[in-house]
Amino acid sequence: MLWLYISLGVILCFLIASFAIVTFMFFGALRRKSQNGKSTVDTDSLLPEFDQYRDEVRACKKWFLDQEPENVTIRSHDGLTLRAWVLEAENPIATVLLMHGYRSRGLSDFSCVFPFYHKHGVNIVVPDQRACGESEGTFITLGVKERLDCKGWIEYINGRFGTELPIIMDGVSMGASTILMATALDLPQNVRGVIADCGFTSPWEVVCSVLKATKAIPVFPFAWFARPVSRIFAGFGLTEASATEAMKQCRIPVFFAHGKKDLFVPYEMSLKNFEACASDDKELFTVEEAGHGLCFMLERDAYEKKILEFLKKCGCENVPNQ
Numbered sequence: 001m002l003w004l005y006i007s008l009g010v011i012l013c014f015l016i017a018s019f020a021i022v023t024f025m026f027f028g029a030l031r032r033k034s035q036n037g038k039s040t041v042d043t044d045s046l047l048p049e050f051d052q053y054r055d056e057v058r059a060c061k062k063w064f065l066d067q068e069p070e071n072v073t074i075r076s077h078d079g080l081t082l083r084a085w086v087l088e089a090e091n092p093i094a095t096v097l098l099m100h101g102y103r104s105r106g107l108s109d110f111s112c113v114f115p116f117y118h119k120h121g122v123n124i125v126v127p128d129q130r131a132c133g134e135s136e137g138t139f140i141t142l143g144v145k146e147r148l149d150c151k152g153w154i155e156y157i158n159g160r161f162g163t164e165l166p167i168i169m170d171g172v173s174m175g176a177s178t179i180l181m182a183t184a185l186d187l188p189q190n191v192r193g194v195i196a197d198c199g200f201t202s203p204w205e206v207v208c209s210v211l212k213a214t215k216a217i218p219v220f221p222f223a224w225f226a227r228p229v230s231r232i233f234a235g236f237g238l239t240e241a242s243a244t245e246a247m248k249q250c251r252i253p254v255f256f257a258h259g260k261k262d263l264f265v266p267y268e269m270s271l272k273n274f275e276a277c278a279s280d281d282k283e284l285f286t287v288e289e290a291g292h293g294l295c296f297m298l299e300r301d302a303y304e305k306k307i308l309e310f311l312k313k314c315g316c317e318n319v320p321n322q
Contacts, residue, residue, distance in 0.1 A: 030141070031139055061107050064085070085126050086123070086126075092165060093317055095123035097169050098110045098113075098175075101172050102142075105133040120311075123157075125156075129146050143177040146174070154188060168192060172293050173197070175199075177203075191252065193253040204223075205269070207223055209265075213263075248276050250277055250278055251278065254282045255285065257284075257303070260287065260290065262291055263291065263292065287299050
């Protein structure tokens with residue numbers, strides 16, 4: 001019997017150690033990295049591919065802030081103060097809600113697209129997602145709670161600009177998954193379309209994908225331990241929401257984009273979301289050489305043309321041809 005007790009002890013020690021490791025990894029990956037309540041991490045410090053575009057990103061940030069956008073707040077469904085920048089267009093044809101990616105800020109992820117939207121008469125609303133930038137929150141929840149924040153921002157937009165002006169949800173990376181998941185919520189009818197760039201299928205699948213990519217940490221049991229850890233410490237479930245499942249009931253136009261050399265979120269995830277999408281008007285735009293979040297930077301002219309065509313599909317009036 002001694003060998004049985006020894007075996008059980010070894011197994012128990014392994015499970016406890018695994019749970020502790022997963023908890024440590026979870027806090028490192030999803031807990032806010034901040035100083036004085038503000039995030040100190042940004043996309044261009046996470047992804048080396050952005051190095052060659054840093055000067056342009058900073059210049060476009062400066063351009064945006066020089067337009068004197070308004071800094072606004074809303075209260076989330078669970079009591080957090082969320083912040084966003086709002087830049088109104090003259091005679092707007094639509095409002096775009098821009099949801100940024102993992103550990104980033106909207107001012108960085110969308111800096112280079114601000115002049116494009118503003119030039120073409122689109123109101124810009126660009127939040128810092130929870131636990132990022134100047135918004136409150138302790139944990140990033142990979143789109144699960146953020147999708148409800150997205151709905152909150154839509155309610156803010158309609159309260160400010162009215163319910164007749166079309167709303168386009170535009171997201172990159174985790175922000176793309178956030179807005180895809182949000183389509184399954186009861187959204188106002190003036191939410192006319194979704195632009196999802198390099199989004200993942202679900203929190204659970206992206207966690208498994210990241211672990212597989214490390215080639216050092218086995219998916220089992222570590223990903224499975226992440227499920228109770230996320231529930232215990234951050235109050236959300238990794239299988240609680242899915243972009244792919246949301247797409248099965250989506251009826252509004254969706255424009256997907258993904259680079260085929262994305263090493264962070266596999267291209268196949270956007271392909272899976274695209275194939276699941278029930279909308280009669282959907283398109284998948286791919287760039288062969290693009291890494292994560294770089295489709296716009298590598299194929300800007302083609303991307304901008306596609307977005308203008310998409311705005312027309314979404315019922316936006318007076319969309320210019322270029």
